[in-house]
Amino acid sequence: MTERDIQALLNKLPRLKQEIQKVIVGQGEVLDEVLITLLAGGHGLLEGVPGLAKTLLVRTLSNAMDLDFRRIQFTPDLMPTDILGTEVLEEDHATGKRFFKFNEGPIFSNIVLADEINRTPPKTQSALLEAMQEYEVTYAGKTYQLPQPFFLLATQNPIEQAGTYSLPEAQLDRFLLYIKIKYPTEQEELNILANTTGTRKAQVQPSLTGEEIMLLRQLVREVSISEDLLRYVNRIVRATRPDSTTVNFVKTYCRWGAGPRAGQALILTAKARALLHGRFAVTAEDVRVMAYPVLRHRVLVNFTAEAEGITPDKVVDELLESITLPKAVLA
Structure with missing residues (x-):
């Protein structure tokens, strides 16, 4: 890449933030930390009480980039196969032979939102370990590569709330950053009320492609x-x-x-x-x-x-x- 190409790529980062801030009011530090996690090639854990737009932030981030996005709602009855995928028995109508086919789960996406990750028991939480560390999934002895770039953002409610399970230390260590979302300031909350109770709807335009994100990740290491x-x-x-x-x-x-x-x-x-x-x-x-x-x-x-x-x-x-x-x- 030439110096001009690098500068043109870097100039897209402020535009990306501007697109996200069309929807997300305030939370500048949180947004910076989410983007830092993305640029560094890691995964982020966002914690905050319900109603602080954690899910909206991740969804808006995905809209501001030309990438596939999937959301997984974690619940107490969620199973690992609901995340990773499963094999189903199919039949070849031409030969009559039966075979197993792996149906990919929602983890096979560029941006994955693990919503309320601590609402599900550790057995299901641990299904993400290999995907987060190795960027692949192993099922029935076969290994499947995840699409690149792969970026997982998990949200969790404070562990003091009812119906939550603490994340295992090994799982926590896989998250590059632990991002805490605080209540908005008085003026920010006033802006939120004004922006979300009328007919105005912000249009978020994609500002980065997957290829550009991979280039930025390489630049980070340089x-x-x-x-x-x-x-x-x-x-x-x-x-x-x-x-x-x-x-x-x-x-x-x-x-x-x-x-x-x-x-x-x-x-x-x-x-x-x-x-x-x-x-x-x-x-x-x-x-x-x-x-x-x-x-x-x-x-x-x-x-x-x-x-x-x-x-x-x-x-x-x-x-x-x-x-x-x-x-x-x-x-």
């Missing part, structure tokens, strides 16, 4: 990051582990910390954030901003923390306060 920032990321991730950390706050309030996948996620999302802002080099701010959605589902606090209201985000606060930036980065 964004540079200094050796000092790599070491800074490594120190942050290793400091989350209570058995070996030098941060007393972590020793007091954490049961266990993040693994190497967290470091990979922090670097990739920092690169994606830099590209989203039109830069080809990662800054310390990129790392510090992305530390929260990368680590909040990979750091498990203990009972003492829960009793005192200490959240994983508070742990990240303390980590960023305790671990100083390298002098070369500050210069």
